[in-house]
Amino acid sequence: MRLALSLGYQTAWSTPADHLALAQEADRLGFSAVWAAEAYGSDSVSMLSWIAGQTERIDVGAAVMQIPARTPAMTAMTAATIDTFSGGRFRLGLGVSGPQVSEGWHGVRFGKPLKRTREYVEIVRAALQRKTVSYDGEFYTLPLPDGPGKALKLGFHPLRSDIPIYLAAVGPKNLELAGEIADGWLAIFYSTDVGAEQLASITAGRARAGKTIEGFDIVATAPVVIGDDPMMCAEPVRWYAALYVGGMGSREQNFYNALATRMGFGEAAREVQDLYLAKRHRDAAAAVPFEFIDQTSLLGPVERVAEGMRKYAAAGVTTLSVSLFATDAESAIVTMRQVASAFEQSGLGE
Secondary structure (H helix, E strand, O other), rough: OEEEEEOOOOOOOOHHHHHHHHHHHHHHHHHOOEEEOOOOOOOOHHHHHHHHHOOOOEEEOOOOOOOOHHHHHHHHHHHHHHHHHHHOOOEEEEOOOOOOOOOOOOOOOOOOOHHHHHHHHHHHHHHHHHOOOEEEEEOOOEEEEEEOOOOOOOOOOOOOOOOOOEEEEHHHHHHHHHHHHEEEEEEEEOOOHHHHHHHHHHHHHHHHHOOOOOOOEEEEEEEEEEEHHHHHOOOHHHHHHHHHHHHHHOOOOOOOHHHHHHHHHHHHHHHHHHHHHHHOOHHHHHHOHHHHHHOOOOOOOHHHHHHHHHHHHHHOOEEEEEEOOOOOHHHHHHHHHHHHHHHHHHHHOO
């Protein structure tokens, strides 16, 4: 198992300089990758380009580039460009986002996300391989019929034509799709207790493509808070969990709420959602069970974090991407160094 760093996106309490400092420290510590996210604020491409130009060895990964935000050809151009100037250090994570962001922010209908993703990845791969791109799908038609457009191919030779593609997936069908068409999976709220069911969906997708799970990168993002008392360490993670389980999406369609239910926290997930949608955010955070946070995070002393890392590795995770729940960049760097120490203690890096 490898270590990686999840930066998320810019917030009111972070700055681009903070994220750069964290990425550079992760590079110095030997982390395998640094991932940046986007929703409807800071974008992942700009952040990763800036980081790639000021680091040396660490891979830079999009977690994710939103499918409704860009045409597949534009995504292929961007991936090829960043990968080339970084010396082959780019990882392309893709996701369909959710109905509220897709339709409310990008003006793209959310329907049939699996079919849209499949078509999107096929076009991206063809473009990266410098094929002349001609495509006739339900969502994408290239070139447009009865117009002046013609089929084109990427106008320069990228460093790699096989840039690894990851899918952010939560539901069983999307997990199967990730196994079938991608090189890795970006997991959120991955529980070492119940992850086998998710990996079974990934494996089924791999089998459909005539492949095994071997070489497929399982990337689990885990919040990290280091301290003496695991229950106290869980407190700052409560707000993050409540946002996703309670407020990320609508009452009718919240993928993370459904995931928590499949994990066995259905009653609590409903309560968290009711409270969050009623704008009782503090109460929603308090209603998130400690067991849910503990299963999906690394909490407590360094020794306990090391044991948690061993559990992730045993549960099939090949890249553990840590999200540092700290109040400022300085304390986040201290936490990252403690994470590196825990990883050394775990014996996984040997």
